[in-house]
Amino acid sequence: MKALERTDDVAALSAIARDLRIDILTMLNASGSGHSGGSLSAIDILTALYFSRMDHSPLYPRGKDRDRFVLSKGHAAPALYAALARAGYFDRSHLLSLRKLNAMLSGHPFAPSTPGVEISTGSLGQGLSLAVGMALAGRLDGWKKSVFAMTGDGELQEGQVWEAAMAAAHYKLDNLVAFVDHNGLQIDGAVAEVMGVDPVDEKFAAFGWATRTVNGHDMAEILDAIDWGVAQKGKPSVIVAMTVKGKGVSFMEGKASWHGTAPSDEQLAAAIAELTLA
Amino acid sequence: MTIQTSDKPVVEKKSLRDAYGATLAELGASHPAVVVLDADLSGSTRTATFAKKYPDRFFNMGVAEANMIGVAAGMAVSGKIPFASTFAVFATGRAWEQIRQSVCLGNVNVKVVASHGGITVGEDGPSHQAMEDIALMRALPHMGVIVPADAAETASAVRFAADHVGPLYIRLARDKFPVVHREATPFRLGKGEVLRNGPDVALVGCGLMTSTIIEAADRLADEGIMATVVNMATIKPIDEELLITLATTCGAIVTAEEHSIIGGLGSAVAEVIGENIPVPVIKVGMKSEFGKSGPPEALLDYFGLNAAAVIEAAKKALALKNG
Ligand SMILES: Cc1ncc(C[n+]2csc(CCOP(=O)(O)OP(=O)(O)O)c2C)c(N)n1
C-alpha cells in the first residue's frame, strides 16, 4: 500500500507543504472560521507523514496493514483535511465546504463522515489514549505498522495525556510515535505563562519514553526523526517539534490571536502572495 | 387482560458481577476479538475471571479511567470488542466526556460495564454510590443503556453486547440480587419484559427494583389491586410501544429504580407517556440527594427504595387515574 504521491525528496516535500498551507488558508477563508495558527505549525510534519513516511493508501482507507495517524489536537483539522485531500482520500472540492451544514468536513475531525480520519477528536487530551489503544490492538494482531499521534503543547496540560504516556511506556509500545507540536502558544497566550509544560522531553523521558527534539519546520530533520521513532525498541517515542504557530505567513507567525481566526479575503491574498514568493 | 398468579417472591440471590466475569470468560473462547480493560478494580468488577483465562487480552490501565476509555476506543476502531469496567461512578462520571468524545461521537464499538451502581454499594458511602450514571449515559447519542434485573439477565445482556455493534452501558451492582429469571433467555435490546398482567396499574422497574415491584405487586394483590409488572432492562432505547400499551390498558404507571428520579428510568417513561398518552406516572427512586454509609437493606428502606414505597406510589397513581 502506497500513497499515490510519495517522495523522500526534501525539496519536493517542502513544495507540497507550501501547497498545503495555501489549501489550509483557502479553506479557512471559505468557511469564515477555524484554526489557522495550529494548522500551519503542524503541516510540515503531516506532509512528511502522509507523503513520505506513512504507509497508507486512499484505496484501502480501512486496510489492516497500514500506518495510522491520530490528530489529538483536533482543531488543526484543516491541516489533516488538506493532506488527506492531496493524498486522494476525497475530492479537493470538499475543502471549500469546510464547516458547512452537512458537509463532509466537520470543524474537528469526525471519522464517520471523512475518509482517512481514523477516529474523531476535538476535545483535547484524548488522542494519545486512542493511539495507545490502536497500538495495543496492533500488537495483539501482529501488525507490522506504526501508530502516529500529534498533540499540541498546551494540550499537554490535560492530565489524560500523562495517563496515556504512563500506559504507553508500561506496555512498551514501540509501535507508537507521538509528536508534540511545541509552538509555545495556546489560546490565552504563551504556554509558559498560562501553565508551563517545559521541559517536555524530560517529562516524557521520565515517563519512560524515548525522546528527540527537532525543528518542526525542517523537513530533513522531521524525516530523520520519524525513522528514529519507528526504529525504537521496547519503548514509545516522542518527537518534540519546535514550531512556530502560524508558520509561513508573517502576519500570523507567533501570534496567539491567530489561533482560532480565519483569514479575510485580503489576508488570504497576502498570505498566498507571501507563500508563493518564498 | 389475563391475571396470572405468580410464585411467592423469590429470595434466592445471585451476584450480577459474578455472572459478568463468568460470561466474559465464556466470550473469551467464542469471541477472539473480545478484550477487557479495568482500572485497578478487576477483583471487584470480576473482570479478573477473564484476566486469569486470557491474560494477553486483559489490560489493567491502573487508576486512570479517562485513559482507559480512550484506549478502549482506539482498540475498537482497530477491530477489537473492548469491555471496559470499573465502578459506575468512575466509569460514567470521571470518564463521561471521554465516553462522549471518543466513544459515542464516532459511534465506536466500546462496551462500558460498571459494577457498583446504586445505593446498595452500602458501607463505602455516597462517594461510591452511583445514583446518576443512568442519566449520564442516557443523555449520550448512540449509547444504549442496559440495567439487568438479575444474574441470568446479566449473562444474556453481556453475551448480547459482544455481538451488538455500537456503544453500550451495562449497569451492575455490588450486592447480590434476588433471582427473577430462572434461566437465561436471549437478551432483546429495547424490549420490556412483562412478568405479570393486571388491569389496575403498571409497575415498571429495572435492576434491583424489578424484584421489588414483584413483591409490591403481590402485596397489592392481597388488597385487590391487580398490577401489571414489567422488567424494563433496556432504559435506552426505551420500549415506547410497550409503554403506550401499558398506559392504554392500565391508565396509571409507577416506575421504580435504584437511581435518581432525575434522568433515569422514570424520566424515560414519563417522556414517552407525556408525549403520547398522558396518564399518571409516579416515580420511585432517589430524590436529588446523595446516599449515606450503611448496610444496603437499611439504605434501601431509608431512601424509600422498597416495596412499601412502590405500593404507596401505586395508590397515588390509582387515585390520580380515578381522580
Ligand atoms: C478539553 C478541551 N478544552 C478546551 C478546548 C478548547 N481549545 C481548543 S484549542 C485550545 C488550545 C490548545 O493549545 P495547543 O495544544 O498548544 O494547540 P496549538 O497551539 O497547536 O493550536 C483550547 C483550549 C478543547 N478543544 N478541548
Ligand SMILES: [Mg+2]
Ligand atoms: Mg500550542
